[in-house]
Amino acid sequence: MTDTEIEIETMRSEASGRRGAEIERVARDVFGWDPLRPGLERCVAAVLNGHDVLGVMPTGYGKSAAYRIAGAMLPGTTVIVSPLIALQADQLRHLDETPGTRPAAIVNSTVPQGKVERAWEQLDSGELGYLFLSPEQLANDEVVERLARADVSLFAVDEAHCVSSWGHDFRPDYLRLGEVAERIGRPPVLALTATGSRPVREEIIDRLRMHDVRILTHGFDRPNIHLAVVRHAEASEKRQALLDEAAGSEHPGLVYVATRRDTEEYAAALAGRGVAAEGYHGALPAKRRRALHEAFAGGEAAVMVATSAFGMGIDKADIRFVLHDAPPESVDEYYQELGRAGRDGDPARAVLHYRQEDLGLRTFFTATVPRKGDLKKVLAALGTTADLKEAAAQAGMSVRRATSLANLFEEAGVLRIVEGRALPLQDEIHLDEAVAAAQERAESRQRIDQSRLAMMRSYAETTQCRRQYLLAYFGDEETGLCGACDNCESGQAERYADERAPESGDQPFPVDAPVHHAEWGDGRVMGVEEDRITVFFESEGYRVLSIPAVQEHGLLTVTDPSGAAA
Numbered sequence: 001m002t003d004t005e006i007e008i009e010t011m012r013s014e015a016s017g018r019r020g021a022e023i024e025r026v027a028r029d030v031f032g033w034d035p036l037r038p039g040l041e042r043c044v045a046a047v048l049n050g051h052d053v054l055g056v057m058p059t060g061y062g063k064s065a066a067y068r069i070a071g072a073m074l075p076g077t078t079v080i081v082s083p084l085i086a087l088q089a090d091q092l093r094h095l096d097e098t099p100g101t102r103p104a105a106i107v108n109s110t111v112p113q114g115k116v117e118r119a120w121e122q123l124d125s126g127e128l129g130y131l132f133l134s135p136e137q138l139a140n141d142e143v144v145e146r147l148a149r150a151d152v153s154l155f156a157v158d159e160a161h162c163v164s165s166w167g168h169d170f171r172p173d174y175l176r177l178g179e180v181a182e183r184i185g186r187p188p189v190l191a192l193t194a195t196g197s198r199p200v201r202e203e204i205i206d207r208l209r210m211h212d213v214r215i216l217t218h219g220f221d222r223p224n225i226h227l228a229v230v231r232h233a234e235a236s237e238k239r240q241a242l243l244d245e246a247a248g249s250e251h252p253g254l255v256y257v258a259t260r261r262d263t264e265e266y267a268a269a270l271a272g273r274g275v276a277a278e279g280y281h282g283a284l285p286a287k288r289r290r291a292l293h294e295a296f297a298g299g300e301a302a303v304m305v306a307t308s309a310f311g312m313g314i315d316k317a318d319i320r321f322v323l324h325d326a327p328p329e330s331v332d333e334y335y336q337e338l339g340r341a342g343r344d345g346d347p348a349r350a351v352l353h354y355r356q357e358d359l360g361l362r363t364f365f366t367a368t369v370p371r372k373g374d375l376k377k378v379l380a381a382l383g384t385t386a387d388l389k390e391a392a393a394q395a396g397m398s399v400r401r402a403t404s405l406a407n408l409f410e411e412a413g414v415l416r417i418v419e420g421r422a423l424p425l426q427d428e429i430h431l432d433e434a435v436a437a438a439q440e441r442a443e444s445r446q447r448i449d450q451s452r453l454a455m456m457r458s459y460a461e462t463t464q465c466r467r468q469y470l471l472a473y474f475g476d477e478e479t480g481l482c483g484a485c486d487n488c489e490s491g492q493a494e495r496y497a498d499e500r501a502p503e504s505g506d507q508p509f510p511v512d513a514p515v516h517h518a519e520w521g522d523g524r525v526m527g528v529e530e531d532r533i534t535v536f537f538e539s540e541g542y543r544v545l546s547i548p549a550v551q552e553h554g555l556l557t558v559t560d561p562s563g564a565a566a
Helices: 003-015 017-029 040-048 064-073 085-096 113-125 135-139 141-149 172-183 198-207 235-248 260-272 286-298 331-338 358-365 372-382 388-395 399-411 431-461 466-473 486-490 492-500 547-553
Strands: 052-056 077-081 104-107 130-133 152-157 189-193 213-217 225-231 253-256 277-280 303-306 321-324 348-354 415-418 421-424 514-517 521-528 532-537 541-546 556-558
Touching (some): 017 040, 052 198, 104 113, 113 141, 135 141, 141 172, 172 198, 189 198, 225 431, 225 486, 235 253, 235 348, 260 277, 331 431, 358 431, 399 415, 399 431, 431 466, 431 541, 466 486
Parallel strands (some): 077 130, 225 348, 253 303, 253 321, 321 348
Antiparallel strands (some): 514 521, 514 556, 521 532, 532 541
């Protein structure tokens, strides 16, 4: 039995009986969810039993139901940390429109001071059922102290992959959440994410300091979505093919592109073909972004051409295709974006239009290692002022650049950033040691980004069943050939399986085996083929190793879970 099967079986046992019936009643009578989606009942039950829970469910699955139901059944306040202000507002609106639910409030930089004070009054009196916070708010000691004085019964972290270096949207503000949970009395922690690869799961648990944790994964296989990669030799050929497909397919659909300029050019080209297309990117004014969200959700825009900034929180079930003009930076991000297709269960398509040269642009955007001189300038400036704006001016660089470098120092444990101020964590900071630590963090992030991009390249170029590749990446149960991807339809997947399948019982490094490398340290086998294995190393990322070379030079040792050599 796999780890996932054990975890799900545990959840089943916890959700059975009287408590399961009560969860179903609240879901049905209070929120109108009947039936509740598979897995959510078990997730709520584990929280009510006092366990920490990591819920890994695909985009659009309705993960927020877990903390909404738990919050309705728990006596104190449910605190929800979310990085997306628009989603916070949407969740608040749904709760306010649901009769019989307890009061809910938001505290973030966009909320008027009067409403913020009213929220704190409700929290202090025990009246507040749900409190939504941005992670930046928890950098404020006063906010954490107010939570510590309150009766917080559940600490929910939405988009929890933001805490992980291996998630596609890492945010330094998430690093302090484990400490915050402990400072406010250590209520059960509910972490929710759609990014479920093993490295991400393990780092979420570690960074949030979760214990007695139940991991619930559900729904990664989306058999109604046909998967394909179309390879192109020339950029003009690729552009023409993508436009033909987007214009000639059943709508609505999404087209993901790499740059802001691409959103405008593709949208204009589609409009020229009579398609109601719009372009979306993160630099648009907030009012315009909201209008575009509403136009797509309401059916006025048949095709949305967007950067990765679009899609979070889109509740639209009938998207018939998701096309990509270029590979995203990771398999995690790609699967999240393609998962916005076909949520109604009807057939949908996910097509990556691919040129090897496209990876060059992604490589350009990967993390870089800053110069020692820039790091020294920022740290020296922060020695005279804690204000990041003032420090940036002293160092002769933009506030954005100075903040980025300060974030590296925060990751390295040199300082802590609170509301735009950098506070040292040590009485005396040795300049050279601090700079070396920050550079080491940057180098690690660079290796991480390059590793994720290599796995995306592998997906684009594999002849394996694409669904098998994706499910294996996320640690889901191994399946047979899906029959619903381009490689299965062409026969390549069957040839791949016949040629590369290792003989039974003859695999020295089985999938999921913990291993140790003399140079790269501890790792875990993520994939096995006839003559090579893919291993994930925390410090290096994903590495594809030749089994004959590994055995000849004794590069890997299989270890038991405790780390001892087997």
